[in-house]
Amino acid sequence: MPKRIAFSRYGDSDVLEYLDFDVDEPKSDEVVVENKAIGINYIDTYIRSGLYPVKTLPSGLGSEAAGIVTHIGDNVTDFKVGDRVAYAQASLGAYSQYHLVNENILVKLPDEVTFEQAAASMLKGLTVYYLLTQTYPLKQNEIFLFHAAAGGVGSIACQWSKIIGAKMIATAGSDEKISIAKKNGAWQGINYNVENVVERVLALTKQQKVNVVYDSIGKNMWIKSLDCLKRRGLMVSFGNSSGPVTDVNLAILNQKGSLYVTRPSLASYITNKTELNIAANEFFSYVAKGAIDITIREQQKFALKDAATAHKIIQSRKTIGPSLLIP
Template sequence: MTKAIRFHQTGGPEVLRLENVEVGEPGPGQVRVRHTGIAVNFIDIYFRIGRYPTPSLPSGLGSDAVGVVEAVGEGVAYLAPGDRVGYMLGPLGAYSEARVMPAEVLIKLPDGISDRTAATIIMKGLTAQYLFRQVFPLKAGDTILYHAAAGGVGLIACQWAKALGVTMIGTVGSDEKAAVAKAHGCTHVINYNRENFVERVKEITDGKGVPVVFDSVGKDTFMGSLDCLQKKGTLVSNGTTSGPVVMDVTLLAMKGSLWVTRPAMVDYALPRPNLLKMADELFDLVLQGHIRSEPQQVLPLAEAAEAHRLLESRQTIGATILVP
């Protein structure tokens, strides 16, 4: 038996329960992993509240963790007991002490990257990779707008943009978060509670706007994001923390023949060779010192509900992890 967070109905953080569960031995193509760090992501909240459906209830939660391989099933030749691994795809259930996982989604961790660092960069760092290197490939000299620049993905995005030679305009909700984003390489930081971000973007870009906006906030920022774009610009809607977006597509023509995309990680990370290529690029930047990441909030697994409360209240800066 092992401990895991499960929920029997959708709802607020209070539906999360710490329960005993059976783990068992890995079957063909599977690996049993004992977790050392579990990332808390906003997508976990979407599953908890029912915005994204789970296959069934009761359900585990979380899809982003790091740990050590305990046992390997038949047919898995590229992993062995004792290997340090991370993952951000596969079935829900990362909020647990240990679990059995499909081996194809596991990424072997380099020796120079600690478990705590890895727990903050697997999902978040690979999100920055596919946004900046695949969805809208950035190049030196580009200027971008990035919402939630002091969040878990945002702080990695600040550093990645700087490494690429990209001018990043980031939005945040407080002066404290502005200072953190700036310290991580964000070129211009806008506190949207004190400034109109559309006006500031136009001011920073001499009225031209930006070719791309990365918007993980959704409903509250979507229309303003469109107004920040140049003609034929692209809005990458990579999250909806403030609520889902409803749009009349004729606005895209009226505002300058704009493009909008709602990408999903799985479509960019699979098949496995692409996942490993993405991870190699991320790990190289970490090992070279271009990206530094440590958890800013660390809570015991049993306090998963509190971690969700903090994340939903936007009180967190950077990454939050659970420790079994």
């Protein structure tokens, strides 16, 4: 019988259960995807913990995977049984052997891109696409700051910034992770556990600071990030790995130079099939030709039944690059 991961209450990773389930017949605009690899994203831990609550419990988990179409709804025309596909914005439940997916959030996978590469990177790649090309379109030779640059999103951002020709100042929590970020294309690196981030940014920019900071860390980097921005600079807060930024005093933005702040999400940037195809085609074209390398460490591939263990390791911040569940 097919298996999936679900949770009936919010909490630590031990609330995740490995259960039998029945696969429903697809509706007219849906397909059934047999997942071959499943992406694990930090947002999954927010949902599981209740930081981002679901509408009802019990609930499945995960929104990203890659696999093969096994059944299609009556009105589906863009896909057929046997197609290699990937998705990153599905309804919760991708932590499963099979998943029902609306055809409007599904893309065909180039032959040159493996299931593991796609599942490990699609959500992250689409995120980097909107961050670097739409939220703030980076320019060639522009210096910018990107926190947690050795993580799943950060590793892709390093490589994409190199394609653009922009100069990333990458932060990470260890010298090893800084080395990885530089190998991936970062211009300079800052170990935020031993170095003063603001002082180093000032030194690297000759006291000029940067136009934009991309921050997925949240609470622990909020003020530091603002202090790295030029007058009227943009703070892009897109994650909360150290906890959410709360009780913000808007006067701080005025005091630090009439700064701008945005809290973007993928759902606000990719809202239809056309936007999805444009973003996915650009990203997967880079992966297919090797301009963006998606490498998954063997120790970061987990069996589906070990999802709880995977969450513990991800939240320990000991991972480098993407992690996967394998059904």
